[in-house]
Amino acid sequence: MTEWIGKATTVKEPLTVFNRLESEVRSYCRSFETVFVKGSNALLQDRNEKEYIDFFAGAGALNYGHNNPQIRSKLIDYLLEDGITHSLDMATDAKEAFLLRFQETILEPRGLDYKVMFPGPTGTNSVESAFKIARKVTGRTNIVCFTNAFHGMSLGSLSATGNAFKRGGAGVQLSGTTFLPYDGYLGPLVDTTALLEKLLQDPGSGLDTPAAVIVETLQGEGGLSAASGKWLRSLERICREHGILLIIDDVQMGCGRTGTFFSFESTGITPDIVCLSKSIGGYGLPMALTLIKPEHDLWQPGEHNGTFRGNNLAFVAASAALRYWEDDSLAGQIRDRSEIIADFLRRMASRYSDRIAESRGKGMIQGLAFHKPEDASRLCKLMFERGVIMETSGPRDEVAKLMPPLTIEDSLLKKGLQLLEAALSDLYEGISPRAALQAKG
Template identity: 60%
Template sequence: MKPTDMNVFEKLESEVRSYCRSFPTVFSKAIGSKMWDESGKEYIDFFAGAGALNYGHNDPIMKSKLVDYILDDGITHSLDMASTAKGQFLETFNETILKPRNLNYKIMFPGPTGTNTVESALKLARKATGRTDIISFTNGFHGMTIGALSVTGNSFKRKGAGIPLHNVVTMPYDSFVHDKLDTLEYLERFLEDRGSGVAIPAAMILETVQGEGGINAASYEWLQRIERICKRWGILLIIDDVQAGVGRTGTFFSFEKAGITPDIVCISKSIGGYGLPLALTLIQPELDIWAPGEHNGTFRGNNHAFVTATAALSYWENPKFEASISKKSEKTKAFLEKLIADYPEIKGHFRGRGLMVGVCSEVEGFASKVAAEAFERGLIMETSGPEDEVFKLFPALTIEDELLEKGFSIIEESVKAVVGQKEAIAN
């Protein structure tokens, strides 16, 4: 087969493309935690589709189920009509995920994207409470459509809306200023004081670990206090688990260890298991006051994704799977903390939780240079944060220990190379 000319993307694809600029090659194959480009070069994947591939690429169990379903002429598209595939997913999700965690949610299928589940959550919160305002948090990222952008902190992305974004008040996330400032005392004062200019909102929306915002992890105590504040004022709590959920932080839901129960949960990305588009909005039953069709979408009935999502849930039937995530998380954190200690010149700080972690460097441009160097050496990872100051590790939850450690070696080599470049310039 003739190799793909990279110029085709330059000539024909919109300037809006981004990841192909960070990873300038043409990928052709992927298995597990490895990818190959058309030249045959192998890469270790510490990107995992920005959290959409928590089980790696082309999982054999999911692939087999999907191929069989297609060959049997299973329903592909059905809007929100009842289908065998959807019924099996609903039953399996309830039995495998919700019941063991004593959670009781109605399951809504919005359009199959993260931003759409956020849009549906915001609409429902306003409908259920009769209020208009939402409280969001600094450095939060919730999607690229207008409602989701209104609760997103990144000024570059907000500017892309092209119009003013209203009915949202932004409050400081945990440790936004520094560890000693109690950001929730500040928030509560705004709610209590009638002169603050902040009305009681319909909802608060937050990520327990902020992915695009810099891998900032809220403490469990902070999350528990947020829940208490919401209950005190009759505010709905929306947890955006689009990126932090489905095991990424160690447990299926990122909020489990905090012991909180959100009113609404937004799920997408890895819920489809295989990288197929799917999103869920989980709703406390008393809040499920939608009129039929009040929030809909042509592709909310993605049956191929239901098939792979159901197969993916089989991982969670075995407690050893969650235990394996914990072990890999500990190993990854230990590596990053040692890296920070061994290379003090990077002025690094550990960020994150589980396998949603990274290093924040105070050295301008350092994280981006490390990610670029790693790509040249055969490792794919991205940066995050308002200034791309964090290089983040998102390996698949299923990655083999040997491959995980090989990825660590490439990262250390890359850090060493970038530090060496700076020393050479200084001399």
Template identity: 55%
Template sequence: MNKTDMKIFEEKESEVRSYCRSFPAVFTKAKGSTMWDEDGNEYIDFFAGAGALNYGHNDEKMKQALVDYIMSDGITHSLDMATSPKATFLTAFNQIILEPRGLNYKVMFPGPTGTNTVEAALKLARKVTGRTDIISFTNGFHGMTIGSLSVTGNAFKRKGAGIPLTNVVTMPYDNFLTDELDTLDYLEQFLTEGGSGVDIPAAVILETVQGEGGINAARTEWLQRLERLCKEHDILMIIDDVQAGIGRTGTFFSFEEAGLTPDIVCLSKSIGGYGLPLALTLFKPELDIWEPGEHNGTFRGNNHAFVTATVALENWKTPDFQDSIQRKAELVHHFLTAIVEKYPDLKGTVKGRGLMKGIRCEDCSLAGSVAAEAFKRGLIMETAGFDDEVFKLFPAVTIPEETLKAGLEIIEESVRAALGIKEPILN
């Protein structure tokens, strides 16, 4: 087979391309937590499609269900018409996920991406409350369309909008200023003082663990207090679980540990199971005041994704799956803590929760160096944060422990290489 000429991407694909610059290879095959390029090189995947592949690549059960469905000439595209795969998914999602967690949500299918579900959530919150403003948080990331960008903190991303991004007030996320200061004191003062200039908003939107913003995990008590503030001031709470959800933090929803019941929840990425585009906007039944067709999207009826998503939900029928995620998360946490202690020149801080972890480097360039060294050694891993100061571990939640440990060994080798340390440091 002829080798791909990389010039085709350089000459014909837009300069906006990103990940192919960090991972300069032509990938041809993937299975589980392993990818291969056309030269036969093998890579452990600690990227997982930026959280879209929490169940790994080409899961056998999902693949077989999808192949069987395609071969039976099942409906592919249906907008929001009734189909049997959609009915099966809705039934499974309610029985396996919502009911056992005591959650009662209506399910809306917007367009099939993360930014689509956020746009739907913002629109619904404004429609329900009759208010225009949204409170977002520093370092939050919610998508690349105009509404989602307006509640995103990253200045570089916001600049791409080309127009003013309005009707949003940004407040400091947990620990944004110092570890000692409760930033909700600041928010509460703005909500209660008549001279603050901040009107009561329609909603607050946040990630319980900020992915692109630097793997910042809000404390349980901070999240619980924020929910109380929302209730006191009749503000809707929107949790963006596009990246932090579907097992990434150790539970299906990232807010379960804090015992929250958000008014609106945004899901996408791994909800489809197989990497197929799918998004859900969940909201309390009393908020369902949409008129038919008031918000829609041509590809909201992705039946192939309904098929694989239903198979993916089978994993959550017993506690064993969640327990296995939490065991692997504990292994990762111990490893990262040890790395920070063994390599003080890294000046690192462990960030995140569950299998959404990373190390923040005081020297921002070090995180990128570690990720680049890891790729040379056969590990795919990205960086996060405004200055790409965090190297970010996002293995599939289904990754075998031996593969996970092999990836962690590569990370330690890469840290040594980035720091210019030639010999291993003994524990």
């Protein structure tokens, strides 16, 4: 880490080429107006040699950091040995090695029995395949989803996504889903699963028995609202009683983000289908899995396919990343770092209780929810100027979200939190002495 972390650097028109040649659909580069050239674990460096602490981790695709050396060495070796890089869904030694390691390291120790499907390289591919197999298994079509959910941007997954802005980009009517209130949506005293149960029991409710229910245990894009174990167990019970498949979308919350490999491990539920992507690729490489209970694996050969299911570099990286889960070392580090983050955010929420509604989240995805939504964006802008990458979350972008690599160095984590404390002071109290000193360099 260099001594100039925290300095503000102004570069004239660093994105000229991107503004001129790239589609208007680009988004993150509008928030982070610089050109990045290097990354190492939780640090990014831009073209002007300014470093940034990464509290974003590729939206959860870089749980093991940028250019993780343990994973990188395996990729280099594989490439130098002329390993197969692309294979559609043909058998390769890289895929075989991943399947065996995933079985032995992840599924068997947790007592889970799933067939592994490679649906395509992204989270939305996994969700689309989950919907299709649920409909095929049950013979029903409707999917129950929840307020403020985010499940992807292709039409099927977008139909289960709550955000009005994202839904508006579809260009067609979105159908095949029914939205119900997520845990806590109607306040802490209301068990919203009771509404689902009542609707299913009443033949006059207008809700046909769905093929599946899809849910995030913690809503990453929806504002870091978390479902309780009790609520999830009630949801699973209702699904079982009515022959509904339960889908857990662990695209962002899986691979250790909430503290355990799967986000649902501590709840006692066993989903019928699990969607994984983002950090399952280990190195930021595109990869997704759909985990299906064997009795539901009713696909006909080729009934769901995609050209990039056979990304063998992702298989190699994923196998190397799973080494982190062979013992409890990483999980223990996540627990320790999570508590550091939680203690800090609770302290900030208490200090600025007139401005901050609460701290939210779990594990190493936590944040601050602001009374004025625009304050979250203002804070993230200040953090970028000081050398920290953060993004907002929630239906009104009212949450400033911290999502560093799970492997972040403790010194960098603490430095980033110090900069966040100074930025909050600047936001609400004017320029703090510490921030003024940092701005001078």
